[in-house]
Amino acid sequence: MKAGVLYGKQDFRIEERPRPSAGPNQLVVKIEYAGICGTDVEFYKIGMVPAPLPMVLGHENVGTVVEVGEGVTDFKVGDRILCGPPSACEQMCPSCRRGETNVCIYGFPKTAGIGGPDGGFAEYFLVRDVAHTMLVKIPDNVDPKDAVLFDVICVSLHGVRKSRFKVGDNVVVSGTGPIGLAAIQFLKVGGANKIIALGTNSEKEPLLKKYGADYFINARECKDIGNEIKKILGSPVGADVVFECAGNMESLSNCIYQCVKPGGQVVVLGTIQEPMNIVPGSFSIFEPDIQFSFVYTEEEVRIYLDMLAAGKISFPGMVTDIISLDECVEKGLDRKDRRGQLKILINPNL
Numbered sequence: 001m002k003a004g005v006l007y008g009k010q011d012f013r014i015e016e017r018p019r020p021s022a023g024p025n026q027l028v029v030k031i032e033y034a035g036i037c038g039t040d041v042e043f044y045k046i047g048m049v050p051a052p053l054p055m056v057l058g059h060e061n062v063g064t065v066v067e068v069g070e071g072v073t074d075f076k077v078g079d080r081i082l083c084g085p086p087s088a089c090e091q092m093c094p095s096c097r098r099g100e101t102n103v104c105i106y107g108f109p110k111t112a113g114i115g116g117p118d119g120g121f122a123e124y125f126l127v128r129d130v131a132h133t134m135l136v137k138i139p140d141n142v143d144p145k146d147a148v149l150f151d152v153i154c155v156s157l158h159g160v161r162k163s164r165f166k167v168g169d170n171v172v173v174s175g176t177g178p179i180g181l182a183a184i185q186f187l188k189v190g191g192a193n194k195i196i197a198l199g200t201n202s203e204k205e206p207l208l209k210k211y212g213a214d215y216f217i218n219a220r221e222c223k224d225i226g227n228e229i230k231k232i233l234g235s236p237v238g239a240d241v242v243f244e245c246a247g248n249m250e251s252l253s254n255c256i257y258q259c260v261k262p263g264g265q266v267v268v269l270g271t272i273q274e275p276m277n278i279v280p281g282s283f284s285i286f287e288p289d290i291q292f293s294f295v296y297t298e299e300e301v302r303i304y305l306d307m308l309a310a311g312k313i314s315f316p317g318m319v320t321d322i323i324s325l326d327e328c329v330e331k332g333l334d335r336k337d338r339r340g341q342l343k344i345l346i347n348p349n350l
């Protein structure tokens, strides 16, 4: 079978490997789609993963079970499943005991496609430890192209659930990529009053409005974001809850200094890899509550699939390209026109 393997910095190769077979407590899944995540692009750029290289990338996977190992009772051949980060760890750490597997102290580096060695950028994918991997059956009426978006959309779902957002709140969502778009939709479904999207690409305005944003502010062009928000809200103060979904310091700084009302909440969904350049004393006098949010739980993946199956949410336009394994670098990991792209999927059968 073909597999996409990361060897090092900008060294990603498509190679021929033997098709895996399932040992005890294992499954083999024929991959239908694997999503390319920002994390994969980062791994490719820096040539590092939380595991020894080489490694098959791909942690956003959907496919069909084709082989079931001895001792597996929850799955059978033909089941359509998605495969995410590990579920509860073997050690049952304090986080996992509380059901907060997203902050498991052992789990994240064990995720297939992140902590190695097998990922979904391949025709077949070996689930090495069924009991400790997030495997969820996909409802029959859910399109696999929607199911595979779980990794990005559940980040938004978790962030909104982690927040103290309530019906009727005015909100700002900073960042207009897939996480920002999905957050907008959940806030709309959740009954937000005014939803203001803050971004740097005005071409996205129609899509943002389709997802539920009432207003769009271009953060690069607007001279006084704080004042513009107050004008929209018809209020001397900013939004009740603000969601940072862009993953950079400029956005976080806007959220804290320009967007949130005194005593309001900023929820940080983006993974910001820059040093903090904010001065706590300059905003602590307004007592904003700053809440970090990290990935999602299996329960939230199930909620996502249920809501999709019931038609309560939909993500039109989210998948902007479907590519083959051979196109993985040029049209995926090293794509030049990234700005116009939302989610790129790999179909290993192309």
Ligand SMILES: [Zn+2]
Binding pocket: 037, 038, 039, 059, 060, 151, 152
């Ligand atoms: Zn991801």
Ligand SMILES: [Zn+2]
Binding pocket: 088, 089, 091, 092, 093, 094, 095, 096, 097, 101, 104, 105, 106, 107
């Ligand atoms: Zn744990």
